[in-house]
Amino acid sequence: MKTNVLGYPRIGEKRELKKANEAFWAGEITQEELFAVAEKIRVHNWTLQKEAGIDLIPSNDFSFYDQVLDFSFSVNAIPERFAPVSGLTELEQYFAIARGYQKNGIDVTASEMTKWFDTNYHYIVPEFTKNQSFSLKTNKPLAEYLLAKKHGFETKPVLLGIITYLLLGKEKETGFHRLELAERLLPVYIQIIESLVAAGAKTIQIDEPYLVLDLPEKAAEAYQKVYGEIRAKFPNTEFILTTYFGALDNNTSLAVSLPFDVLHIDLVRATAQLDNVLKALPKEKKLSLGVVDGRNIWKNNYEHSLSVIQKAQEAIGNERLLIATSSSLLHTPCNLENENNEKVLTPEIKQWLAFAKQKVKELSHLKAIAIGHDLSAEVKAAFEENKKAAENRKTSPLIHDTKVKERVKGITDNDSKRNSEFATRQKVQEEALKLPLFPTTTIGSFPQTQEVRSWRANFKKGTLTEADYDKLLEKEIEESIRWQEQTGIDVLVHGEFERNDMVEYFGELLNGYTFSKFGWVQSYGSRCVKPPIIFGDVSRPEPMTVRWSKFAQSLTKLPVKGMLTGPVTILQWSFVRDDQPRWETCYQIALAIRDEVVDLEKAGIKVIQIDEPAIREGLPLRRNEWKNYFDWAIKAFRISASGVEDQTQIHTHMCYSEFNDMIEAIADMDADVITIECSRSQMELLDVFADFKYPNEIGPGVYDIHSPRVPSEEEIYHLMKKAIAVVPFRNLWVNPDCGLKTRHWEETKLALEAMVKTAQKLREEYKK
Numbered sequence: 001m002k003t004n005v006l007g008y009p010r011i012g013e014k015r016e017l018k019k020a021n022e023a024f025w026a027g028e029i030t031q032e033e034l035f036a037v038a039e040k041i042r043v044h045n046w047t048l049q050k051e052a053g054i055d056l057i058p059s060n061d062f063s064f065y066d067q068v069l070d071f072s073f074s075v076n077a078i079p080e081r082f083a084p085v086s087g088l089t090e091l092e093q094y095f096a097i098a099r100g101y102q103k104n105g106i107d108v109t110a111s112e113m114t115k116w117f118d119t120n121y122h123y124i125v126p127e128f129t130k131n132q133s134f135s136l137k138t139n140k141p142l143a144e145y146l147l148a149k150k151h152g153f154e155t156k157p158v159l160l161g162i163i164t165y166l167l168l169g170k171e172k173e174t175g176f177h178r179l180e181l182a183e184r185l186l187p188v189y190i191q192i193i194e195s196l197v198a199a200g201a202k203t204i205q206i207d208e209p210y211l212v213l214d215l216p217e218k219a220a221e222a223y224q225k226v227y228g229e230i231r232a233k234f235p236n237t238e239f240i241l242t243t244y245f246g247a248l249d250n251n252t253s254l255a256v257s258l259p260f261d262v263l264h265i266d267l268v269r270a271t272a273q274l275d276n277v278l279k280a281l282p283k284e285k286k287l288s289l290g291v292v293d294g295r296n297i298w299k300n301n302y303e304h305s306l307s308v309i310q311k312a313q314e315a316i317g318n319e320r321l322l323i324a325t326s327s328s329l330l331h332t333p334c335n336l337e338n339e340n341n342e343k344v345l346t347p348e349i350k351q352w353l354a355f356a357k358q359k360v361k362e363l364s365h366l367k368a369i370a371i372g373h374d375l376s377a378e379v380k381a382a383f384e385e386n387k388k389a390a391e392n393r394k395t396s397p398l399i400h401d402t403k404v405k406e407r408v409k410g411i412t413d414n415d416s417k418r419n420s421e422f423a424t425r426q427k428v429q430e431e432a433l434k435l436p437l438f439p440t441t442t443i444g445s446f447p448q449t450q451e452v453r454s455w456r457a458n459f460k461k462g463t464l465t466e467a468d469y470d471k472l473l474e475k476e477i478e479e480s481i482r483w484q485e486q487t488g489i490d491v492l493v494h495g496e497f498e499r500n501d502m503v504e505y506f507g508e509l510l511n512g513y514t515f516s517k518f519g520w521v522q523s524y525g526s527r528c529v530k531p532p533i534i535f536g537d538v539s540r541p542e543p544m545t546v547r548w549s550k551f552a553q554s555l556t557k558l559p560v561k562g563m564l565t566g567p568v569t570i571l572q573w574s575f576v577r578d579d580q581p582r583w584e585t586c587y588q589i590a591l592a593i594r595d596e597v598v599d600l601e602k603a604g605i606k607v608i609q610i611d612e613p614a615i616r617e618g619l620p621l622r623r624n625e626w627k628n629y630f631d632w633a634i635k636a637f638r639i640s641a642s643g644v645e646d647q648t649q650i651h652t653h654m655c656y657s658e659f660n661d662m663i664e665a666i667a668d669m670d671a672d673v674i675t676i677e678c679s680r681s682q683m684e685l686l687d688v689f690a691d692f693k694y695p696n697e698i699g700p701g702v703y704d705i706h707s708p709r710v711p712s713e714e715e716i717y718h719l720m721k722k723a724i725a726v727v728p729f730r731n732l733w734v735n736p737d738c739g740l741k742t743r744h745w746e747e748t749k750l751a752l753e754a755m756v757k758t759a760q761k762l763r764e765e766y767k768k
Ligand code: GLN
Pocket: 443, 444, 445, 496, 502, 563, 611, 613, 653, 654, 655, 738, 739, 740, 741
């Protein structure tokens, strides 16, 4: 029995790589200095895995930016449009592909990024052409393997699988399917493996997570073909086929039939697949059991994992088993030992957690206990401690709040329904709000200036009193309200100056939430996120936003929108407890938000926005699980929105995803108004809204807030005309495509002025 780590976080315990990358981009450090930081991180990671007793330690799991881009770069799959940067150093070329390059008369835009399966990690999308060629540009896997060797570590190189790599990419022209490129890519792939084998690599991990998805036609054939050829070339190398993030299900027979020596499966996300896989696995193959969660921060429950392992032991015996992380640990923070601020993370909660370093140790413990004879004192103690922590977590009063549980049990169908249907509400709201045609609004946040940030920081540090902090915020809100009035915006916002982040802000005010200090996880490139942790039943001890909304509303006769984050987005952007289903946690959050919505209404707020930008991200990887997800996710949103009277107008907002394939679910949310990102796709999105005849009001974003560029009135007019062509004009709003917090006031003012002028022009053209 061996222990097997699929990959380790590479950002560094204190985000050293992020800082070094950004310093390099700013020209503050040299390439050598950046390389030194990166080498130190890798050596640190390998050392701690070796010290923990890991048998299969990964190499080539490191990346300066992204492992998919690494692969494209290694095999020279670099889009034509990056030709202008080919004269730069390799590292600069690499970063130019990732981030774009505007210097020395060169202007190339960044590559497209998208989500890595259902994680919050984003990879650089490979771009393929019909005549795509591949060649070995840099042999990164070999360089990484040799670096480890130089430092005395024997490692298992990790390669992205050929089929998954191709499927992750996009065809940039018609007339071919990217899977057809497998044959052309294969020789380069073989070259890389050859070099690794020649350098001494005995075991190679090949990641094929696409095997847990619905595969396109011909994929199975392509799998057979490429891996058949690789096997034939390297009869003596041990190959591990890794799958993760879900169950193999209908791809089980394909996966077990591929000529690999070891199959890895994810038993955290898909525990139930074990029986099937054990039955299907040919006798000569080994099985790697992914029992330690690579996606979350909870301590492994040894007794539970051991019961899973035992089943496999009984079926195929120790010799054919590996104990592994469920996926790469890339999606977990580095090291719990750094969390030493007891005010942020209490010792009781801390004992329930494990970050990457702790998870690695868990693998060793599980192996030792599973094999069983002569347990060392250390392992015995660890097992006892693990049982105690699990027991404590199960019964802790910190976690369990019967009132909250009862309330969720008591949810009725009526709780997720408004009093009347939309058509009735629309009339009542028209009466109550008296908005003009093409009403204008913004998405919520206004520029978070250096100053605003410094107030928050000083208030947190204690160098600014609450009274002074509040005064500064009030002044900022008042200025923004006055400016919106003058500009002629119809539905105002207070500006969200008091918020650091749209999820963290609510997490800090809700029961059942805690935070880490260094719990960073890579999101893309040098960007990291620190998701708050939901450890217990969630409830709202007191109103969270009423104070600021009420204050803003008191300044003006125009409606000010209350501004909340929706339950699905709060869930999606947190580390979620694993001791109850996600839907249950989501319903708890939904009830807390519902209470806030009702309190806002009571405080005189007539329009309330509940943001759900992450609703699409929660979609399961397999189509046949979508319906179940929508059933609870959409319901959770509706629960949060349905506690109010007909005349209270509920908005929602969505962005950064393609919503084409979930338009019916969006309509099902039954928000009175949805504001949605549309400008980057030139309103293409609206075609589906038109085909489907989206019933409620809609504000398609009319300009891209990600760039400082100020849109012209003509542009906005043109986009609105496109919208008018497909949506009844009475149902249209005019707004930017997302919040404005990352912008400066200067361009924000100009852009919104142009937006309001355009709306005024449209009102003359179209009369009620
Ligand atoms: N109300 C939020 C804001 O304006 C919405 C942010 C988002 O959609 N990501 O900042």
